[in-house]
Amino acid sequence: MKLKKKKRTLIGWVYIIVIGVAVLFFMKGLLLFGMKKLNVLILPIQSKIYTTTEGIRENFNTILKYKDFFYENRELKAKITSQEYKDELIADLTAENVRLRQLLDLKGQMEYKTKVVKVSFQHVQDTYDGFVIKAGAVDGMKVNMPVLSGRQLIGKITDVYENYSVVKMITGENSYVSALCRDVIGIVNGEREKDLYFRPTSSLEEDLKVGEELYTSGISDVYPKGLYVGKISEIVSANNKLEKRYKVKIDTNIYDFQEAIVLMGDV
Template sequence: MPFFLFDILARGRGPFLKEKSSATFFLFLVLSLLLLILPLKVKESLSEIVFSFAYAPFYSVANQIGELYDVHQVNRVLNEKVTRLTLENSRLQEKERENERLRQVLGFKSESSYQLIPAEAVAAEPERFPSLIWINLGEKDGIRKGMPVINIDGLIGRVSEVLVGSSVVQLLYHPNCRVAALDTRSRVQGIVRSKGGVMLNLDNVPTEEDVKVGDEIYTSGFSKIFPEGLKIGQVLKVSPAKDPVFKIIILKPAVDFSRLEELFVIKI
């Protein structure tokens, strides 16, 4: 191509229209040739200097953008990992809690002198303070009406209805539930029943009897429904009697009825 151009230029014809353009062309052509004939070391130094001005800032920016992008990618991957591990961690913690609970349940079962049938609460009455729950065992599992139901904390209630594969348990909160009980400290006896709300009442305790706040109340075994020695609750309040005959005693149930999971039916 350059020879072709030289030929045209030498003959002074062809498409070259303006003198000024030709002069400019020759000037830059000579500059190019001068660059070409420079010693290699000079070429390298010159290239290095100009490169550092012309390209280096852009390459630096490109590198930084690249690094930023890499960091962003790594951050995204790590965030995903953290989320996944957090979920896994909470799942494992739940498993650990379940494991601990089941260990307690197993220990309780082996210590208990009753014949216990493990059960699970599957549904509850849709009330604020449910008085009935459904368990996953029924007639085919040997469940009979009237059997007491407990968990590791204490007495829950009794089986009120039995179906083939499930049963209804009447909780201590149920208005029809009455439990013969005694104060383990003073051996004072009474009847535990619910009068609504989350607390229970120990009724039929004469005013002169010795019942104090903090006393533990267990089943007495005098009723044929509940065997003796099942924890019902703790005395929370003993009110001065308005009634001249009986005390008003409020109990805090031993069982947290809002968290009924692993239960046992006592085979009697």
């Protein structure tokens, strides 16, 4: 009786074990099937995450590369700007050197004691009225000293300070210069514009022609004789000889006027 009972118990455990193994195999298959389905569902998400991550990484690398490119570009621009500045400076110095050589050559041809000075200021509204030079009382400047631009008479000193002086231009308003055009004497006056106007005071003006040059007459106590004033560019009016006027063109470009020559007296 006891033997049969033990046998039944043993058979029961065998069934339980077999059933358990079968359940495990079933669960394993079910688990593998579920994992496959889950992978199918998750794969697009994983692909999207991977693509996004790669995009972020590429964008980050692009940002880093752009940053490097930005700094390289800025350095390159700085070098180019520096080189352009150097080239411009060299060009300015070369041009200045040429101008100074010309002024010194002209200075050597003059019969007066002269001084080459820098033009330091021109007021935009008074372009044809006056300017300031970087030379004053300490440099020997005095009121009424004539001032030239190259060979062109440009004005006279009206105010002198310690380190600078003010020049009144012959193109300025109420500026008058006694001048000669060949044997014809007259008055040149300015009207705050780029041209001068010559009004003859003799009866010989009928022979004057466009292109003829005018020089100071020497009658004035300020301007010595023979300084170049300009050349006739146009006959303005010819109603009668008494009213005839001539437009006179000066050679100096007032907008590119950087140095001047001051006549300080006889050598």
